[in-house]
Amino acid sequence: MEGLSGHKSVSYADLCMFPHVHLPVGFKTPKFEKYDGNGDPIAHLKQYCNQLRGAGRNVELLMAYFGESLTGIASVWYMDQDISHWHIWDDLACDFVRQFQYNVDITPNRNSLTNFKKKASESFQKYTIKWREQTARVKPLMDEAEMVNFFLQAQEANYFQNMMSAMGKPFVEAIMIGEMVENGMKTSRMISQSTIRATSQAI
Numbered sequence: 120m121e122g123l124s125g126h127k128s129v130s131y132a133d134l135c136m137f138p139h140v141h142l143p144v145g146f147k148t149p150k151f152e153k154y155d156g157n158g159d160p161i162a163h164l165k166q167y168c169n170q171l172r173g174a175g176r177n178v179e180l181l182m183a184y185f186g187e188s189l190t191g192i193a194s195v196w197y198m199d200q201d202i203s204h205w206h207i208w209d210d211l212a213c214d215f216v217r218q219f220q221y222n223v224d225i226t227p228n229r230n231s232l233t234n235f236k237k238k239a240s241e242s243f244q245k246y247t248i249k250w251r252e253q254t255a256r257v258k259p260l261m262d263e264a265e266m267v268n269f270f271l272q273a274q275e276a277n278y279f280q281n282m283m284s285a286m287g288k289p290f291v292e293a294i295m296i297g298e299m300v301e302n303g304m305k306t307s308r309m310i311s312q313s314t315i316r317a318t319s320q321a322i
Contacts, residue, residue, distance in 0.1 A: 148187065155191035158252070160219040163188070164212055178208045185211060193219065227253045229261075233272040243278075243301040247294050267293050277304065 149170045154163040167188045171181055182205060186197045196218055205211045227235075235253055237246040250273065254266055261269070267290055271282055274297070281300045285293035 148184065151184075151188035153190040154188060154193050156193040156196070156219060157222060157249075159223055160216045161223075164215070181208050182211050185215075226258070227256050229257060229269060232257065232269045235273055236275065237278075243297045244294070247297065251290075263290055266290055 151170060152163075152166055154160070167185065168181070170188075171184065182202075186194065189197050197215075200214070202211075205214070232250070232253060235250055237243065250270065254261055254269075264287065267285060267288065270290070270293055271279060271285065274282060278297055278300050281303075282293065282296050285296045
């Protein structure tokens with residue numbers, strides 16, 4: 120099918136990266152853990168292969184469904200690839216690791232932990248998990264008291280001022296306090312610093 124008005128072809132053969140790969144009878148696509156371009160690419164490959172361990176001998180199936188385990192910039196990277204040089208699974212896997220190896224090479228340190236801020240769009244729990252994953256890569260390893268200290272320093276004003284009671288307590292308690300702060304702001308039982316500033320300016 121030719122492109123329409125200068126646009127690229129929308130035929131199945133042109134859109135599908137592996138049009139010749141057919142699903143085995145009874146095959147059910149797993150609910151893949153998504154890789155968004157952050158984190159260790161080798162760890163994702165291990166997780167992906169474990170989820171498709173029954174298809175290990177079907178290399179083409181492994182390659183064809185790898186895109187289903189990606190999201191965000193990782194998915195964009197995958198869709199932009201010329202798969203003609205991916206003759207075997209190892210070709211795809213090596214390209215993937217080379218593309219996202221920087222996540223491993225750029226080792227976090229104590230200073231970077233304080234700059235690892237929560238995004239407005241993510242929950243406090245999700246942010247905490249990502250922050251904790253970063254601490255596991257810091258050398259030398261941090262004890263719990265130091266971890267809580269740097270965790271508090273990483274918080275925005277809304278959380279920092281209401282989480283000071285977590286100082287000296289176990290990390291899990293700091294998380295619980297942070298989630299209470301989050302809930303308080305969502306239900307308007309706690310006023311954020313930005314709201315206070317906006318109100319003051321209006322007055």
